[in-house]
Amino acid sequence: MMSLSEIGMLIFVGYLGLMVLIGIICARYQKNMDSFWVAGRNIGLPIMIMAMMASVMHGGAILSGVALAAKDGGVAILPFISMALGTLIVLVYFAEKLRLMAGYTLPDYMGERFNSRFLRGYSALIVALSSIIYLIAQVRVMGFVLQQLLGVSFTTGLLLGTAIFVFYVTFGGFLAVVWTDVAQFWFMWLGLLVLVPGLYHLVGGWSDVLAKVERVAPGWTSPTGVSWSWTYLVSWYVVWLVAYATRVELVTKIYAARDVNVARFALPLNVAMIILFLLYGNFYLGAAARVLVWDRISSPDQAFPVLVTTTVGPFLAALALTGIISAGMSTTSSLLIIAGASIAHDLLRKCYYEPHGVFKSEKFYLRISRITILIVGVAAFLGAVRTPELILVLVSYAVAVLGVTFFFPLLFGLKSKRVSREAAIASAVGGSVVTGIWIILNLMKVPWATQLHPALPGLAVAFLFIVVLTRYTKPVPRACLAKFFPEEARLVSSVSAE
Structure with missing residues (x-):
């Protein structure tokens, strides 16, 4: 009988071949910035739903989601409410105007809406740096899983995972990201569903597993779990609500939708599927990991791989672990394309070259984007070698900085014409700097x-700055508002006609 590593190698080679093939095929269609960064803005509803879910449900969401639930209990329910409300904010306030804007990135929005090269450039750097932190977490997921699946060292697993997603994103662009997301969507579901029969036999259904886990870990089923305070729990709810409302890999996909209806309808359907996915x-x-394998692991992040290998046979275990690799790659590929676009389009093109009267070809910016993707991938690999064990904590720091930077300029900037350049800059910079300082204090214990x-x-600082400064500073010129407020567009058109 073949071992797990032998079966895993066969399945992984097949998966690897599929990802490389998609990258090569999609590379043939990469002719300009629209095709490379937003897939020609031609993604339909079914593909958009699958791509959104695959990019949001990253490997850390599964590997460390299981680790967090096993370790702390009821607090693991927090993504459900936060995700639903955060995505509702995107649906109601962001989706239509961002799609009509026809930009490429969130820094694109910041620069256009607030008429600020500084804010565009600052936002681009925040996206790139946060993407590296986020990617470190995802690369570690792939390293853990490939170590278990192939029997290789952790570092070799990191290198293999990084090389694959950097390859197909560099050559295939956003179109490759979308179609690999679709393939990874099915791998993710298959990878989890193969565990159902074995786990049901060992721990039973919902009521059975909850009763068993409460006996071995009293307090596990309470909202605060076994160790969290209400203060910290509420703070995490707020953090993840803001995070889901500003998830760059989710919001940026709106730019690639075929039309406004696709952008809007994909969001609630995406939420419903993710909630089902997370519940299981x-x-x-x-809960099953806490009952079955908790006393056999040295790190919470080992809970899922060990649970898999002890629950099902080698073939199904290989499928399940490949599903987690798929989840990690779907998010990493989205983040890579976003980081590349932010540096090439926002930082270099819009903040440096064109303001100085230098106009480069689209091929030049695509080359810069690909170089950025390579650099970010290498940086994520190097950072993944030594990082904190609970990956979800690392991810929460990255989404915290991103969320604080973009949340209020997005929310207020798309609803009110009064929000000024100065208010948006102070909110984004002040909020992100305070968050960064607090992260350092947390790491110092x-x-x-x-x-x-x-x-x-x-968030408190960002909110204070944007509210107070909006009252005492002037709005941006009407021409800048025209892209986001139809009534302003009509006024600008009538003035031009006169």
Whole structure:
């Protein structure tokens, strides 16, 4: 009988071949910036739903989601409410105007809406740096899983995973990201569903597993779990709500939708599928891991791989672990394309070259984008070698900085014409700097700082700045508002006609 590593090698080689093939095929269609960064703005509803879900449900969401649920219990339910409300904000406030804007990135929005090269450039750097942190977490997921699946060293697993997604994104662009997301969507579901019969036999259904886990870990089924305070729990709810409302890999896909209706209808359907996925993929599996394997692991992030290898045979275990690799790659590929576009389009093209009267070809910016993708991939690999064990904490820091930077300029900037350049800059910079300082204090284990997630004080500062400065500064010129407010567009058109 073949071993797990032998079966895993066969399945992984097949998966690898599919990803490379998609990258090569999609590379034939990469002729300009629209095709490379937003797939020609031609993604339909079914493909958009699958691509959105695959990019949001990253490997860390499964691997560390199971780890968090197994370790702390009821707090693992927090993504459900936060994700639903955060995505509702995107649906109601962001989707239509961002799609009509026809931009490429969130820094694109910041620069256009607030008429600020500084804000565009600052946002681009935040996206690139946060993407590296985020990618470190995803690369570690792939390293853990490939180590278990192929029997290779952790570092070799990191190198293999990084090389694959950097290859198909560099050559295939956003079209490759979307179609690999679709393939990874099915791998993710298959990878989790193959565990159902074995787990049901061992721990039973929902009521059975909850009763068993409460006996081995009293308090596990409570909202605060076995160790969290209400203060920290609420802060995490707020952080993840803001995170889902500003998830660059989710929001940026709106630019690629065929039309406004696709952008809007994909969001609620995406939420429904993710909630079903998380109920089983985090909560149920976390409870099962606490009951079955908790005393056999040295790190919470080992919970899922060990649960898989002890629950099912080698072939199904290889499928399940490949599903987690798929989840990790679907998010990493989205982040890579976003980081490349932010540096090439926002930082170099819009902040440096064109303001100085230098106009480069689209091929030049696509080359810069590809070079950025390579650099970010290498940086993520190097950073993944030594990072904190609980991957979800690392991810939360990245989404905290992103969320604080973009949340209020997006929310207020798309609803009110009064929000000024100065208010948006102060909100984005002030909030992200405070969040960064608080992250450092958390890493230093300063007692009073660890009572709140770093995003909370950052959000408070960002909100204060944007509200106060909006009252005392002038709005941006009407021409800048025309892209986002139809009534302003009509006024600008009538003035031009006169």
